[in-house]
Amino acid sequence: EIVLTQSPGTLSLSPGERATLSCTASLTVRGGYFAWYQQKPGQSPRLLIHGASSRATGIPDRFSGSGSGTDFTLTISRLEPEDFALYYCQQYSRSPPTFGQGTKVEF
Amino acid sequence: QIQLVQSGGGGVQPGGSLRVSCAASGFSFSDFGMHWVRQAPGKGLEWVAFIRFDGSHKSYADSVKGRFTISRDNSNNTVFLQMNSLRPEDTGVYYCAKDKERRQDEYFFDYWGQGTLVTVSS
Numbered sequence: 563e564i565v566l567t568q569s570p571g572t573l574s575l576s577p578g579e580r581a582t583l584s585c586t587a588s589l590t591v592r593g594g595y596f597a598w599y600q601q602k603p604g605q606s607p608r609l610l611i612h613g614a615s616s617r618a619t620g621i622p623d624r625f626s627g628s629g630s631g632t633d634f635t636l637t638i639s640r641l642e643p644e645d646f647a648l649y650y651c652q653q654y655s656r657s658p659p660t661f662g663q664g665t666k667v668e669f
Numbered sequence: 670q671i672q673l674v675q676s677g678g679g680g681v682q683p684g685g686s687l688r689v690s691c692a693a694s695g696f697s698f699s700d701f702g703m704h705w706v707r708q709a710p711g712k713g714l715e716w717v718a719f720i721r722f723d724g725s726h727k728s729y730a731d732s733v734k735g736r737f738t739i740s741r742d743n744s745n746n747t748v749f750l751q752m753n754s755l756r757p758e759d760t761g762v763y764y765c766a767k768d769k770e771r772r773q774d775e776y777f778f779d780y781w782g783q784g785t786l787v788t789v790s791s
Contacts, residue, residue: 619779
């Protein structure tokens with residue numbers, strides 16, 4: 563299976579700053595079949611990005627995804643208070659679909 | 670609006686069984702694949718199982734293969750996860766999740782249920 567490694571584990575930033583989250587795959591993720599999710603404490607995950615760079619419905623344009631092959635990035639251009647949360651990457655290029663271990667964005 | 674409302678779960682001893690359910694509304698349920706994803710306490714996300722929109726194909730994580738069964742009832746817009754031979758390491762919050770693309774096995778998830786806690790302990 564494809565192992566996803568997210569870095570950093572924790573990102574300490576302030577509102578208004580730019581957040582850059584990375585995810586590295588152990589094997590090539592073909593077709594750009596890559597997603598990012600946000601999860602807040604006590605809540606279900608929310609889809610942010612799919613197809614490596616397509617924003618899901620209702621996601622603000624301060625969230626953007628990029629990357630291909632084995633290296634993918636989620637960028638939050640200017641952090642809003644509601645963006646402080648846990649973020650997971652996921653590949654769906656080959657079965658089983660797998661998730662990274664998460665990056666916590668904290669204030 | 671799209672809703673996935675879960676029920677079932679709870680506590681069980683090792684070796685026991687539980688069934689969790691997920692009732693869908695707000696979309697054409699019979700046109701979308703459905704998944705179960707779990708999260709151990711304080712841990713990350715793990716995909717568990719998938720069922721195709723028409724029930725013709727199912728797939729499972731190796732960790733649950735042979736013990737868990739996913740099924741669906743398209744007439745009642747509900748997906749189920751039957752869990753047998755439960756182990757302590759199966760403890761966690763179980764989420765049902767909807768495949769994003771209509772009638773395609775995409776394996777990523779645009780809507781999630783609220784989660785159901787399953788605790789396996791003696």
